[in-house]
Amino acid sequence: MMEIIQERLKEACASGKPLVIRAGGSKDWYGEAISGAVLDVSAHRGIVSYEPGELVLTAKCGTPLAEIEALLDAHGQMLGFEPPHFSPASTLGGTLACGFSGPRRPYAGSARDFVLGMDILDGGGRHLKFGGQVIKNVAGYDVSRLMVGALGTLGVLLQASLKVLPRPQAELTLQFECDEAEAIRRANEWAGQPLPLSATAWLSGLQSVRLAGARSAVAAAHRKLGGEINEHGEEFWTGVRNHGAAFFADGAPLWRLSLPSATPPLGLPGKQLIAWGGAERWLKSDAAAAEIRARAAAHGGHATLYAGDKRGGVFHPLPEALLKYQQRLKQQFDPRGILNPGRMYP
Amino acid sequence: MIANETVRRLQAILPPHCLLLAREDVKPFETDGLTAYRNTPDAVALPETEEQVRQVLAVCFDTGTPVVFRGAGTGLSGGALPVDGAVLLAMTKFSRILAVDPLARTARVQPGVRNLAISEAAAAYGLYYAPDPSSQIACSIGGNVAENSGGVHCLKYGLTVHNVLAVRALTIEGEELVIGQGALDAPGYDLLALMTGSEGMLAVILEITVKLLPKPERAQVILAAFDEVARGGAAVGAIISGGVLPAGLEMMDKLALEAAEAFVHAGYPLDAEAILLVEVDGTQEEVSEDVMRVRDILLAAGATEVRTAKDEAEAKKFWAGRKAAFPAVGRLSPDYYCMDGTIPRKTLPAVLRRIAELSQAYELPVANVFHAGDGNLHPLILYDANQPGATAKAERLGADILELCVAHGGTITGEHGVGLEKIDQMCVQFTAAELQAFHGVKACFDPAGLLNPGKAVPTLQRCAEYGAMHVQGGALPFPELPRF
Numbered sequence: 007m008m009e010i011i012q013e014r015l016k017e018a019c020a021s022g023k024p025l026v027i028r029a030g031g032s033k034d035w036y037g038e039a040i041s042g043a044v045l046d047v048s049a050h051r052g053i054v055s056y057e058p059g060e061l062v063l064t065a066k067c068g069t070p071l072a073e074i075e076a077l078l079d080a081h082g083q084m085l086g087f088e089p090p091h092f093s094p095a096s097t098l099g100g101t102l103a104c105g106f107s108g109p110r111r112p113y114a115g116s117a118r119d120f121v122l123g124m125d126i127l128d129g130g131g132r133h134l135k136f137g138g139q140v141i142k143n144v145a146g147y148d149v150s151r152l153m154v155g156a157l158g159t160l161g162v163l164l165q166a167s168l169k170v171l172p173r174p175q176a177e178l179t180l181q182f183e184c185d186e187a188e189a190i191r192r193a194n195e196w197a198g199q200p201l202p203l204s205a206t207a208w209l210s211g212l213q214s215v216r217l218a219g220a221r222s223a224v225a226a227a228h229r230k231l232g233g234e235i236n237e238h239g240e241e242f243w244t245g246v247r248n249h250g251a252a253f254f255a256d257g258a259p260l261w262r263l264s265l266p267s268a269t270p271p272l273g274l275p276g277k278q279l280i281a282w283g284g285a286e287r288w289l290k291s292d293a294a295a296a297e298i299r300a301r302a303a304a305h306g307g308h309a310t311l312y313a314g315d316k317r318g319g320v321f322h323p324l325p326e327a328l329l330k331y332q333q334r335l336k337q338q339f340d341p342r343g344i345l346n347p348g349r350m351y352p
Numbered sequence: 353m354i355a356n357e358t359v360r361r362l363q364a365i366l367p368p369h370c371l372l373l374a375r376e377d378v379k380p381f382e383t384d385g386l387t388a389y390r391n392t393p394d395a396v397a398l399p400e401t402e403e404q405v406r407q408v409l410a411v412c413f414d415t416g417t418p419v420v421f422r423g424a425g426t427g428l429s430g431g432a433l434p435v436d437g438a439v440l441l442a443m444t445k446f447s448r449i450l451a452v453d454p455l456a457r458t459a460r461v462q463p464g465v466r467n468l469a470i471s472e473a474a475a476a477y478g479l480y481y482a483p484d485p486s487s488q489i490a491c492s493i494g495g496n497v498a499e500n501s502g503g504v505h506c507l508k509y510g511l512t513v514h515n516v517l518a519v520r521a522l523t524i525e526g527e528e529l530v531i532g533q534g535a536l537d538a539p540g541y542d543l544l545a546l547m548t549g550s551e552g553m554l555a556v557i558l559e560i561t562v563k564l565l566p567k568p569e570r571a572q573v574i575l576a577a578f579d580e581v582a583r584g585g586a587a588v589g590a591i592i593s594g595g596v597l598p599a600g601l602e603m604m605d606k607l608a609l610e611a612a613e614a615f616v617h618a619g620y621p622l623d624a625e626a627i628l629l630v631e632v633d634g635t636q637e638e639v640s641e642d643v644m645r646v647r648d649i650l651l652a653a654g655a656t657e658v659r660t661a662k663d664e665a666e667a668k669k670f671w672a673g674r675k676a677a678f679p680a681v682g683r684l685s686p687d688y689y690c691m692d693g694t695i696p697r698k699t700l701p702a703v704l705r706r707i708a709e710l711s712q713a714y715e716l717p718v719a720n721v722f723h724a725g726d727g728n729l730h731p732l733i734l735y736d737a738n739q740p741g742a743t744a745k746a747e748r749l750g751a752d753i754l755e756l757c758v759a760h761g762g763t764i765t766g767e768h769g770v771g772l773e774k775i776d777q778m779c780v781q782f783t784a785a786e787l788q789a790f791h792g793v794k795a796c797f798d799p800a801g802l803l804n805p806g807k808a809v810p811t812l813q814r815c816a817e818y819g820a821m822h823v824q825g826g827a828l829p830f831p832e833l834p835r836f
Contacts, residue, residue, distance in 0.1 A: 059589030060697055060727075061507075082595055111536065118542055119514050132785045140694040141507060141726035142766035144500045144549045145774075145781055146809065147793050148513065151545035160541070172595040194455045198479060200569040200635055222637035266534035268456035285536045306533035322539040327527040332541050334796035339789070351540065 007050045008133070011162060014045055015131035018344040025344050027158040029068045030095030033104055035313065037157050037349040038320050047099065047162060054165060055139075058083060062122065062139050064167040067099025074098060078170055086114040086171040088205075090248050099163040105155025108247040109205035109216070112197070112267065112282045117154055120168045124150035126161035129340025139167045152335075158346045160339040174204065174218035178228055179239025182213045186271045186280065189213040193283040194268045201227050207246050208280040209253055216243060246281060253279045256290065259314025261298055263287040265307030272301050295319070321350060354394035354437050358415045362397060362439070365407040370445075372396040381440055384425045384432040385487070386773055388689070388743060393420075393434035397441045402558055405441070406522060409556070412439055413524050418802050421552040423464065423495030426487040428690060429771025431499065431551050435805055441556065443494050449473050450559070457564040458517060458534055463494025463557045467501075470562060479564035482509035485767070486675065494557045500549030502767035504600045504674075507725030508633075511767070513548040515563045521547060521555035524798050534561055546793065551769050551808040554797040568633035571599065572643050573667040576655040577624035581605060582701035584626040587653035588724045589697060591630065594649050596642050600631035601725030602674050605704070608681060608719040608732070609673070615680035618673030619666075621657055628655075628724065629674055674721070678732065681719045685734035688719075689746045692774075693757030694728045694766035706756055707731055714749045728766035729757070755780050770808045778808075779815035787812060 018025050024042035028034070051068035058081040065074055071091055078084050088108030089101045102124075107116040123137030137143055137150035153161055184192070189208035193215075196203060202219035215231070216239060217224045228235075236242060245251030254260065258276065265272075267285040276291025291298065295311065295318035302309040308322035324332065329351065336343075362371055372378050373395055382390045399405045412419045418438035425432055425442075434440050446462035449469065453459070454477035459470050467488040471480040484503035485491055491501070497519060502511045509515070518532030531547060532538040547554060578584040584603055591598065604612065605626050613620045620627055628650070632642040643660060650658045661667035673680075682688055695703050704720060711718040717734045731753055735746040754764040754777045764770070764777040778787065790809040794801070810818075 057696070057698065058593040061592055062696070081593070105537070105542075115510065115514060116536065118545060119510065128789065132789075134783075134786050134789055136786065136789075138694075138761070138763050139696055140728075140762055140766070142502050142511065142694045142723070142728045143763040144511075144767060144769055145763050145765050145778065146770070146786070146790050147553075148500070148545045148549055149789065149793070151513070152542055154542060154545075155537070156541050172592075172597055175595070191455070194457070198454060198457055198477065198566050200566045202635060202638070219634070220638040220641040222641055223635040226635060226637045264535040264537050266456055266458070267536075268453070282536060307535045308539045310539070324540050325530065327529055328531070328540060328543070330527070331523075331529065331543070331796055335541060335793070338792035338796055 008164060011045065011047055011050065012127055012131045012133065015127055015129070015162065015344070019130055019342050022342055022344065024347050027162055027346055029097040029100050030070065030093065032093035032096040033100050036104055039316060040346060040349050045162070048097065050164060053077060061170050062167055063170050064139060064165065065098050066165050067097060067102070067163040069098050070094065071096045071098060071101060079173070082173050083170045084173045085120070085168065087111055087117045087120050088247060089117060092248060098166060102154050102166055103156065103158045103163055109207065109243055109281055112285055113203050113205070114171065118151045121150050121154055121166060122169055123167040124153055124163060125165040126153060126163055128161045129342055129345050133164070134161070137167070141169055157349045159336060159350050161345065176221040176224045177204070177216060177218045177239065178224050179214055179216045179236040179242060180228065180231060180233035181236050182233045183211055184213050185211065186278070189280060190268065190270065190284040196231070197267070197283050201230070205243055206281065206283050214242060246279065251279070253277070253288070253290070258290040258292060260312040261289040261291060262310045262312055263289055263298070263302045263307055265302060265305050269305040269307065272305070274298060274301055324351065354417060354439065355415060358411060358417045359395060361411045361415070362395065362408065365411065366397060366399065366404060370398045370400060370404065372398065381422070381425070381442070382434065384422070384427045384430060386428050386430045386433070386771070388737070389430045389433050389772060391434045391436070393440040394437060395439050397439050398445055399441070400445045405556060405558065406526060408439065408441060409522060409524055410526055412802060413526065413800070416800065416802065418805050419524070420804050421498070421556050423492035423498070424466070424490050426491040427495060427499060427771065428692070428768040429765065429773040431769050431771035431804070431807060433772055443556070444492070452477070454479065456534065458561055459564055460559065460561045461493055462559060463497070464492050467491050467493055467496055474564045478567050480567050481562055482515050482565050483512050486678070493560055493562065497548055497557055497560055498550065498552050499767070499769040502728065504602060504723060506723065507601060508597050508599045509565070513545055516544065516548060516560060517563055518561040519544060519547055519557050520559040521557050523555045524800070524802050529555065532561070549769070551771065552804040553794055553808050554803065568599070569635050570639045571631055571633040571667070572639050573661045573670045574630045574643065574646055574650070575659045575661070575670050576628045576630070576650040577621040577657040578626045578628065578654065579624065579656050581626045581704050583654045584628050585697065585700040585724070587628060587650055587655060590649050590653050591646055594645060596632065596645055598630050598646070598725060599633040600629065601723070602629045603627070603722040603724040604674065604677060605720040607717065608677050608721050611680040611684050611719060612673035612677050615683060616672045616676045618669050620673055624656065629670055677721045681732045681734065685717070686736045686738065689733040689735065689750055691731045691733065691750050691753050692728070692765045692768040693754050693762055694726070695757050695760050695762035697724065697727045699760040699762070703729065703756060703760055707753055710749060710752055714745060716746060716749055723766070726766070727762065751777060772807055775807065775810045775814070776818045778810050779818050784812055784815070787815065
């Protein structure tokens with residue numbers, strides 16, 4: 007299968023015709039719209055190795071997340087970054103290419119944090135391996151983590167090794183009524199204390215917090231924090247993680263604002279779901295793109311359009327200096343410009 | 353030799369106390385933590401302002417003068433070793449903690465701030481900076497970013513790359529890059545990952561924002577003895593697959609533990625072939641549960657003895673032996689050479705067996721200290737540099753050990769960096785195409801190749817020459833290259 011992908015890349019390289027890399031197709035809507043011949047990599051799938059005692063799993067990038075998580079679950083382990091499944095077809099490669107992480111991210115780490123190594127095909131069809139299967143590795147530039155969130159514009163992701171985590175013994179979701187400002191403040195205060203936090207969310211005047219860890223530690227934190235137990239906690243977090251919650255359902259444009267966690271309420275019109283202890287704010291709003299971006303940038307953050315009119319751009323514009331070096335990197339890894347050109351930045 | 357014209361222009365920018373040229377002044381900068389390598393620098397710049405840094409880089413860019421960056425100079429791979437004809441740019445005077453934000457749990461610091469100083473500044477808020485390389489009392493955070501430094505708590509808390517939120521850096525072309533600003537991600541490619549561990553090859557770091565964590569409520573240390581190294585290794589796997597994620601998990605072999613015991617009297621069992629130190633941390637309740645689980649697992653894995661530190665003093669004693677392992681081994685021999693390979697944990701018994709064979713063949717003793725949780729092995733090769741040829745022999749043994757790590761699916765460096773020391777072993781770990789990709793990344797940020805030349809990534813010619821001496825399994829590495 008790798009050889010077939012490699013062949014397609016070499017052809018595209020010769021002809022200069024761009025390719026649209028695709029596996030499960032569950033995130034086709036993400037990023038700038040692009041056109042080109044589809045390079046279907048979904049058949050490059052399968053778990054290559056998994057050693058629970060090493061906390062390391064290696065899989066081909068077309069492997070569905072669900073398959074990986076089922077195997078981990080059977081051994082009492084999990085993907086620490088709790089990636090979203092936007093459909094059952096969501097794959098490891100697509101998740102890493104988008105750099106998506108779920109509710110556990112601020113407390114456990116992001117998709118890129120858990121990547122230990124990657125095999126890619128660059129724009130010339132060369133098979134390159136970076137990083138490895140070990141947790142500590144500083145040989146060479148960290149190209150495998152550079153691939154995370156690059157939306158396939160620097161290489162076709164073939165295979166990845168990930169650090170995995172033991173699944174917590176117990177989980178409990180608590181709820182508190184409070185306004186936005188208080189929810190942000192409290193989430194930050196809690197995170198500064200040795201509490202077994204694994205997720206927070208604020209929506210419509212209700213703050214939810216998930217505790218995870220040893221049974222006794224979860225119980226002790228519950229005693230300390232108080233709050234109402236949400237008996238449907240698991241369902242609630244799945245809704246936040248996979249965007250299945252009712253909040254995401256209406257037709258208004260959906261923005262993701264990534265901000266320093268203690269940023270006070272932004273006062274933008276629309277409704278919000280605040281996750282990641284205040285660092286990730288989902289906004290359903292008809293406000294102008296420029297206003298949303300300016301407000302996020304004023305606090306050291308950035309805004310990405312998830313759903314809505316893309317004519318104003320999907321990603322936060324980059325300062326000139328950053329754009330220059332990013333374009334040079336693109337030129338290095340994909341000199342012919344055949345890998346998802348324009349999906350991220352021009 | 354650095355050009356007079358360059359020196360004149362540097363003198364116009366920097367006040368005399370910020371530019372060292374006299375031999376007796378530059379001599380202390382001839383080496384970093386890898387003291388076997390020395391090279392007296394031609395000029396040492398010690399700027400005090402960002403504007404001076406910018407101007408020094410501009411002069412170097414203009415005149416085609418190479419630049420080597422240096423932090424506290426504690427690096428162990430020769431990354432800050434002076435290069436002939438280069439300016440050594442030391443960032444030590446940038447030593448201010450600019451802001452600690454207890455609510456957002458971040459610290460914004462200059463690159464010359466010492467690693468430990470960050471935790472000290474954060475302590476008042478019950479917070480700390482997690483990565484703790486053994487040199488943390490002296491090493492600078494800028495150097496930590498350059499090397500992606502680790503420490504003894506990486507399995508649970510990650511390396512530098514997992515604990516840095518943002519950097520501001522300056523390229524040799526004079527472009528200032530603001531990479532991240534305190535949010536958990538930034539738009540565009542992940543340049544933060546690329547800068548971290550780039551060994552001074554891409555840009556100079558001006559400012560760093562690090563993540564601070566709440567200090568765990570409690571930590572507890574368990575010591576286990578094994579009559580066989582392999583049993584200890586298996587116990588580590590059993591703890592981790594048993595669902596416990598220890599904060600620290602350290603192993604020492606017989607030679608290392610004997611040396612440590614003789615040095616600091618940590619109370620280690622001297623009849624053991626290996627000992628394991630397990631630190632669990634978290635809330636009171638978590639730690640109590642984890643201690644019980646770890647004890648059970650260790651006993652089931654065949655530990656001959658399991659001791660839980662009865663109080664803080666004893667826990668400190670257990671750790672003191674491990675932390676003093678390097679100097680303790682240093683007492684056994686006039687010199688030692690510390691290696692830094694990482695291997696998948698399950699290969700530990702095979703790797704240690706082979707290291708013992710190599711040690712015999714080279715007639716040089718090797719003590720092994722192992723960050724068992726993350727597979728990072730530090731074999732310490734004992735030798736006497738005053739014996740003719742001994743240093744070269746120790747280096748050859750070291751190279752063989754690193755290549756052994758690669759052969760077992762590991763890497764040549766877990767946390768010390770490639771620098772100049774392991775540059776030849778890069779040829780063993782990576783293909784020509786991969787090395788070319790690294791050179792391509794370098795060229796994006798430093799097209800003229802002025803930053804730290806000759807370090808971190810070998811030229812293909814160098815590999816061809818090295819490869820000619822190391823034909824493995826009958827296959828000539830880099831067959832596509834012309835031989836000169």
